[in-house]
Amino acid sequence: MSNEPIIRIEKANKWYGQFQVLTDVDLEVKAGERIVICGPSGSGKSTLIRCINHLEKVEKGRIAVDGIELTGHERKNVDAVRREVGMVFQQFNLFPHLTVLQNCTLSPMHSRGVPREAAEATAMKYLQRVRIPEQANKYPSQLSGGQQQRVAIARALCMNPKIMLFDEPTSALDPEMVNEVLDTMIGLAEDGMTMLCVTHEMGFARRVADRVIFMADGRVLEMAPPDQFFGNPQHPKLKAFLGQIL
Numbered sequence: 001m002s003n004e005p006i007i008r009i010e011k012a013n014k015w016y017g018q019f020q021v022l023t024d025v026d027l028e029v030k031a032g033e034r035i036v037i038c039g040p041s042g043s044g045k046s047t048l049i050r051c052i053n054h055l056e057k058v059e060k061g062r063i064a065v066d067g068i069e070l071t072g073h074e075r076k077n078v079d080a081v082r083r084e085v086g087m088v089f090q091q092f093n094l095f096p097h098l099t100v101l102q103n104c105t106l107s108p109m110h111s112r113g114v115p116r117e118a119a120e121a122t123a124m125k126y127l128q129r130v131r132i133p134e135q136a137n138k139y140p141s142q143l144s145g146g147q148q149q150r151v152a153i154a155r156a157l158c159m160n161p162k163i164m165l166f167d168e169p170t171s172a173l174d175p176e177m178v179n180e181v182l183d184t185m186i187g188l189a190e191d192g193m194t195m196l197c198v199t200h201e202m203g204f205a206r207r208v209a210d211r212v213i214f215m216a217d218g219r220v221l222e223m224a225p226p227d228q229f230f231g232n233p234q235h236p237k238l239k240a241f242l243g244q245i246l
């Protein structure tokens with residue numbers, strides 16, 4: 001097995017106009033690792049993970065995913081990386097006019113050329129896995145928020161990603177639905193998926209994270225295994241942050 005990290009971010013810097021949103025971010029993630037990213041609102045967490053599938057691009061520094069360089073912004077490299085990376089957003093982003101099953105089969109059929117029957121079989125497999133196969137023919141608006149988010153996870157899995165990015169996947173949910181989504185994510189982690197999760201669910205972080213990252217003002221201020229991160233935080237800003245959320 002290669003020791004080459006599946007995600008390598010070196011000195012990533014990014015600006016929105018005059019505003020520097022990422023400053024010298026370094027991060028290496030090995031295949032199978034689970035990383036949780038937390039930090040105050042506006043600290044650049046979403047921007048950082050969106051750079052990994054090139055929804056945003058860094059102006060300075062280097063990002064490579066599974067050995068594929070994103071830095072030159074070459075279209076074929078961007079496409080190749082996106083084939084390996086699934087993403088789940090806070091707001092589910094399901095297609096409202098398509099059924100659950102159609103949401104799950106659209107990209108495999110239209111961007112990968114998978115035949116309908118095979119795409120539907122795969123979709124049903126992942127809908128089983130997120131425990132809502134019985135919702136396959138419903139529309140997103142007929143589902144609860146927790147169910148919609150589980151569909152979004154199933155839809156991402158249908159593309160057979162090597163890496164899953166989660167951007168505050170439970171923040172838009174009513175409290176009673178948070179656990180059903182976290183349980184799905186825990187299952188994925190137990191199956192060995194490489195995961196980067198922006199979340200403030202610290203119970204989840206303690207349970208599944210190999211490393212927890214704290215970002216503030218566009219910088220990674222702390223990165224440690226959960227025991228150390230929560231038990232012995234170093235940076236004053238992390239101490240203050242944990243004081244507010246725990």
Ligand code: ADP
Nearest residue numbers: 016017021039040041042043044045046047048
């Ligand atoms: P977080 O996810 O940690 O809340 P974001 O990465 O969303 O942080 O945003 C970091 C900062 O960059 C915020 O101040 C936000 O207002 C700003 N920002 C985010 N996206 C854009 C954009 N497309 N254009 C300009 N500023 C942006």
Ligand code: MG
Nearest residue numbers: 045046047167
């Ligand atoms: Mg965000």
